[in-house]
Amino acid sequence: MPETQKSAAPASRSAASAVANRLHPLTILQQVISSLPALGVLLLPFLTTGADLEAWGNLVPAVAYGVIALPLFVVRYLRFRYWITSSEIVIHSGVFKRQHRSIPVERVQNVQIIHPFLPRLLGMAKVKVETAGGGSTEGTLEYVSTAEAERIRAAVRAFQRERAAAPAAEASAREEEAAEAEHAEASREETALREETLYDMSLRRVVLSGAFRFSLALLAVIFGGLQYAGFDDPRELAPYFEGGPLRALAEGARASPVFAAALTVAVVCLLGWVTGIVLNVNRYYGFRLWREEGDAGDAGSGPNGSPNGSAKLHYRRGLLTVSEGTIPLAKVQAVLLRTNPLMRLFGWFALKVQTMGVEGTNQQTVVPFARRGEVLALAQRIRPLDVPEAFSPVSRLTIRRATIRYTWALAALVATAGFLGGWLLAGTRLFWHGAYWGLLAWPLAPGWAWLRYRCMGYALTSEGLLVQRGVLRQRTWLLPTDRQQVFYATASLFQRRLGLKTLYLDTAGASGGTAAPEVIDLPAGEADHRLRQLYDRFQKHFAIDD
Template sequence: MTTVPDSAGGPAAPPPQLVRSPLSDGEWHRLHPLTPLLRGGLFLLVVIGIVFSNLRDRLLYIFLPWLAPGVGDEVVEWEEMGGDPVDFVIANNLYVLAAVAVLAVLIILVAVFYTSWRFHTFRITEDDVEVRSGILFRTQRRAPLDRVQGVNLTRPMIARLLGMAKLEVVGAGMSANVKLEYLSTANAEAVRADILRLASGRRLADEAAPVGARPASRTAALGLTVSRELTGILEGPEAPVAEPESVVHIPLGRLVASHVLSMSTVGLLFAIVAIVVGVTQGVTWLLFGFVPAIIGFGAYWVRSIFKSLRYSIAPTPDGVRITYGLTTTITEILPPGRVHAVEVTQPILWRPAGWWTIRINRLTGRSASDGSNDDFTTVLPVGTVVDVERVLRLVQPAMTDDERALVVEQGMFGPREGDTFVNTPRRAWWIRPLSYRRNGFLLTEDELLMRRGVVWRKIVVLPLARLQSFGLYQGPLDRLTRVTNGRAHVVQGPVTPFLAAIDRDVALQLFDDVARASVRAAQSDRTHRWAQDEMDAGVPAPPAASVLAPVPTPPASAGAPAEPRVPESSATELRVPEAGAADLPDAPTRPADREEDGA
């Protein structure tokens, strides 16, 4: 690709004839002109509100004394007690000087916000997204496009009314995200498409952004935007662009019921009963101790429902598009190959309704203490088995129909007749007394499946191409029972890929099989630049596959395990080699179930 050299010696900009958005031409651009209003103006409004709240009585006494006749006596008492700066201004008749001082402070703050906006610029090259900011202390951040883990578009309620959005490019490290706040919604969508298109290995010239008719003036444009977005809060258009249809629709009744049928709700009911009983017995401190917690839980409960009201998930050529939120809308596109672990879970209270939830481990570019991490790891808040199948097709497109059938039929509802999972041996039942029959694993060509839990049914899907390492851990009681514990190491997240009480010999065979399978999967993985093959071949990227096809039921099969080698240490760990290592045997075999030799 021909590039235009950068005068500063930085990365080259894409050629102008290949640029789709005016903001993706490799030049430095500023953010939306109303950005200071959202980033600093709201802070000023809060400060002014606090000041007026504290001076409410005094302002009534000065300007509207007939509305509050008793306030004058309180003001006189304040003045007799020594007064405050406002009393000093009133006593010395310094109204004009005080007004000038307040006006000067406002002018300085506005100048600071405006200067900050002028110095806050960004550019998009064919390799990076760069942001420069700061007045006295300059900061420059760069996000390589080949390391992009996702692109999020957030629209808080005030920003939506003004037709603006915040774009966040998710990086591969801790606190590595690059934020563009704020852009107009149309520009944010175009820039996001360009970033994903460059990250995929395709060129920007393959598509051209349509140029629509503009209103006659900025005032008219703002009026139309506010009117449209007020309607959109209820009707739900994410942006004035075509949005793919969601493959999953969550009814409001199911969403509310899923929150009601939760262990946190059960705990809340116990707390309410304890408060009622305690108050009737004269223990009034329970009322003051638990009521704030109940109010906080209620706020969290309502916020969780509001967040999922506009949930949608759909395939796009650049990845999975997930949208959620009623007042603050967040739209995320998760590129292929960025999911490191998938967990399908069913709490026991959801079992009569047949509902499940899906969470994933992925790089979010945020710290572990960030409470918004959960927003980016729950890809299905609540859904049926059909919904689970559809979401699995999106987040794990490399899985075959047979593998998806194994996840649904045996992983979610197993064990059943013809179960192909390797389960905990009967002699170790006391380690997992309730779930030892269900506790097991299955290694396929591209995934490692871990199944566990009875009260909370869980099936974990681990793509071998994303696996970082695999370890075996054995304590003294495990050694007596000849079992061990296995843990797969992936990026941090809500999914815990851990399995206890695996037969020792079978676990050692699994250790070797995972080593070979992980290297082979990493060598064949092409999701780093998911459209590079199509571009090199000169063919367009294929459209998103249908996610509504039925999943066939696979036949049961088993393989013969090799003779394991017992290491001297009671804890072993495998580090997956980097892609490009020497070729290894083709396909690992699944260790067969072994006959137990008694208690």
């Protein structure tokens, strides 16, 4: 069998001689139970259509599952090994393609412990190891016992503190193995003394935060099931409600297609709102955020001389799946405040941070839902943050540019609807003239462009640059001076004709995309001046540090 090796550093001798650890034995049972829904889908035609020839054909994949998948679960479990030493985490895995992975302890940024519902019932947890600068999880242990997961995280933290204080000489495998348990126990005691709870989210707030969110997850399942059951028209469900308290609604839906459409929209909105609450409760139930200070002897300090160099934020959240994670404050690259028009109306905000080496978008939620004052106070524990009451505006010409773009987009939609309608509805006619009614939406273009302008702005503070953007998803970024990496101003062909530029600052871990912290459509002279000003501040900051 082919064998590959992925290693961030050469494997140490201690790892080779240490006793190998296996995953929890019930991992096999968990994998079997998790695969049962897919097996049920394979068997459903056989169970519902009877024992005809076609049904027996549907049974073949289920037999293949038992012959191939079940033994594969066992072999995969037997071939998985991992070691935790004072210098690295070593993982050996793979059946057909062997993979040896070595993760240096000093590069580990986050050891996340996740407790999905079924593994939690079986006393197991998933451990995800994330490193600084990595765009995805470097190592996953799926699953180990809950006590083993806590031991792994405590051991990694203890070894990191030990290596940060003074490089330790190589020890024998037996000495390392004995030291692991001692370090883990000492870490638990020290952590309890240094922990400071920053935010506890009550159940009332968890439910309330869900009320400001809308999800289509449950709707997709419901309508998918209705399609599978043969209900293509919502009015076909009316007979099932004629004998109950919803009889009047059922009769109205059968009598009027317009009423049926309005009722469908209302039900969709209600289910989307309820689904948002349920999913939010499942995700943030029991949310707790606490701060752990670094050891007094730890080397390094945080930005601007703050004691954040070795301090970390820890969080725990979840109902069916309980997640625990760590955010090293020294790795925070930017601070992000998020809200939406409805949340802002009632004074609610969320706080996120952008870090290096986190899987996905490199953004982690610090506070999912809190009052503006609470969010700003907690942000001060991460970075000095001074949010002004008013931001400097961009050029009003951005309204004109956005209106033109929205007009062209609306025209393209009307043209597409007209040609498709002419082909599908009007038979031989080239264009469906009913599409012209879509042009009545044009007044929304300048209105939305004006709202977009009102939500855009920037501010220069002693800490860095603040950028504000977004109408439905309103974001405010803080880009600290000491975290800025690339400075540039760009101008498209249309911006050059109007004397405009876009100012952009890049930081480590930035994901870019449509929600990037750009100052769009500044007057060209102002953009160039701000660019020089930001770069001078950056050079002066590091000149002082040197």
